[in-house]
Amino acid sequence: MIDRTNYDKIAIPENLDAVVGQAIDEGLSKRRRRTWGVWKKAGSIAAVLVLCTVSALNLSPAFASAACRLPVVGELCQVLLFREYHTEDEIKYVDVKIPRIAHTEQPDLESLVNQEIQRVVQDCIQESEARAKDYYDAFVSTGGDPAEFIPLGITIDYEIKYVSPECVSFVVFQRETRFSAYNCDLYYNLDLNSGEVITLKDLFGKDYRQIVANSIQDSIETWSEEERSILWEDLSIPDLISEDTDFYFNQDGQAVVVIGKYQAAYGAAGSLEFVIQPPAPVK
Amino acid sequence: MDTVQELVALIQTNQERFYRIAYTYVKNREDALDLVHDAVVKALQSCPALKNPAYMRTWFYRILINESLSFLRKRKNVLSWEEIPAQAAPDARQEEYIDLYAAIDKLPADLKTVVILRFFEDMKLEAIADITSANLNTAKSRLYRALKLLKLDMEVLDHD
Numbered sequence: 047m048i049d050r051t052n053y054d055k056i057a058i059p060e061n062l063d064a065v066v067g068q069a070i071d072e073g074l075s076k077r078r079r080r081t082w083g084v085w086k087k088a089g090s091i092a093a094v095l096v097l098c099t100v101s102a103l104n105l106s107p108a109f110a111s112a113a114c115r116l117p118v119v120g121e122l123c124q125v126l127l128f129r130e131y132h133t134e135d136e137i138k139y140v141d142v143k144i145p146r147i148a149h150t151e152q153p154d155l156e157s158l159v160n161q162e163i164q165r166v167v168q169d170c171i172q173e174s175e176a177r178a179k180d181y182y183d184a185f186v187s188t189g190g191d192p193a194e195f196i197p198l199g200i201t202i203d204y205e206i207k208y209v210s211p212e213c214v215s216f217v218v219f220q221r222e223t224r225f226s227a228y229n230c231d232l233y234y235n236l237d238l239n240s241g242e243v244i245t246l247k248d249l250f251g252k253d254y255r256q257i258v259a260n261s262i263q264d265s266i267e268t269w270s271e272e273e274r275s276i277l278w279e280d281l282s283i284p285d286l287i288s289e290d291t292d293f294y295f296n297q298d299g300q301a302v303v304v305i306g307k308y309q310a311a312y313g314a315a316g317s318l319e320f321v322i323q324p325p326a327p328v329k
Numbered sequence: 330m331d332t333v334q335e336l337v338a339l340i341q342t343n344q345e346r347f348y349r350i351a352y353t354y355v356k357n358r359e360d361a362l363d364l365v366h367d368a369v370v371k372a373l374q375s376c377p378a379l380k381n382p383a384y385m386r387t388w389f390y391r392i393l394i395n396e397s398l399s400f401l402r403k404r405k406n407v408l409s410w411e412e413i414p415a416q417a418a419p420d421a422r423q424e425e426y427i428d429l430y431a432a433i434d435k436l437p438a439d440l441k442t443v444v445i446l447r448f449f450e451d452m453k454l455e456a457i458a459d460i461t462s463a464n465l466n467t468a469k470s471r472l473y474r475a476l477k478l479l480k481l482d483m484e485v486l487d488h489d
Binding site: 049050052053054056058059061062063065066068069070072073074 | 333337340341344345348349352353358362365366367369370371372373374429430448449
């Protein structure tokens with residue numbers, strides 16, 4: 047009845063995708079703040095308790111050292127402490143949560159690890175800030191109105207993967223909104239008795255490369271043809287494994303190797319994770 | 330997939346449709362982009378208020394159309410000549426389309442919404458009633474009124 051050819055011909059602006067992407071980011075971040083508001087309003091006792099515990103741990107060393115002797119809380123508090131800050135200006139929003147190891151009863155180890163975390167996180171932030179500045183300069187020098195520049199969002203956060211009296215495993219995330227290619231995840235696995243960083247070699251011995259590669263190969267064998275087609279054709283798994291290969295311990299204490307985006311497969315696959323099975327004992 | 334992820338997917342797959350709807354109301358690129366942007370932010374923020382994900386699609390259309398209509402209300406008195414796009418000399422067939430589109434543009438906002446959703450978005454009258462928060466009979470009578478007006482309008486143009 048009505049010819050819709052012209053309607054379908056309405057030109058789609060090139061930046062529609064970018065505008066929608068930005069709106070999604072904005073909507074999601076506002077939503078998160080909103081849910082937080084609801085939480086607070088609800089006054090959930092559990093939330094308040096955890097909050098109190100975390101802030102008390104951070105505020106009072108005496109409380110912290112006492113609490114760390116308690117079961118459950120004691121295990122958690124080793125990496126529960128963090129430093130948090132937020133800064134913003136016309137070119138960037140920065141939200142940072144830096145984990146801090148404490149109350150492991152090894153002050154030397156603690157300060158070593160904390161300095162290392164601090165250094166790595168600082169590098170990440172500087173890198174992101176430099177990138178935000180580059181984008182801003184490029185935007186302005188090509189005639190963009192500085193007032194219209196959409197600030198780059200920089201977020202540093204962390205997740206605890208596994209905690210036991212012997213070791214702690216956690217990951218630090220670096221995220222930049224709008225440029226998902228610039229994500230960087232730093233994995234930490236610490237032996238709390240020796241104070242050493244745990245490597246795959248420590249776990250699987252001198253043949254670790256072959257053991258880990260075999261286990262990954264076994265996992266891949268169970269994939270369907272279609273799933274396998276995302277992998278690079280000339281993929282050599284042992285070449286991906288070194289002492290620096292990222293891994294963490296899952297909740298069952300198993301080592302999980304993380305192969306970064308593009309390292310083994312097309313970018314669409316993201317990063318790949320493999321639970322490593324120790325080899326069957328030789329008879 | 331939770332509701333939020335579902336909503337994000339819905340937005341991403343249909344962003345071009347949403348842009349065209351917004352464009353049909355405001356007739357310019359920047360404002361249409363703004364409208365899509367605002368509708369997306371609003372939808373994601375109020376996502377928890379959406380009780381039944383089955384209605385997500387109609388619900389998003391409603392947000393987008395409400396945004397568009399309130400934008401038009403605000404702009405009503407400041408429409409400038411510059412916003413009417415200059416057209417190159419159209420051939421006869423195209424001229425017909427332009428007449429039709431010009432006629433649609435001249436419809437009152439509530440009738441225009443019904444025409445866009447029914448004929449450009451291929452929606453059923455039930456869905457349109459839902460989106461415009463009207464009952465089915467109102468939607469129906471709006472559609473007939475719109476068609477009547479369009480036909481009259483087209484006839485007037487034909488006589489010129």
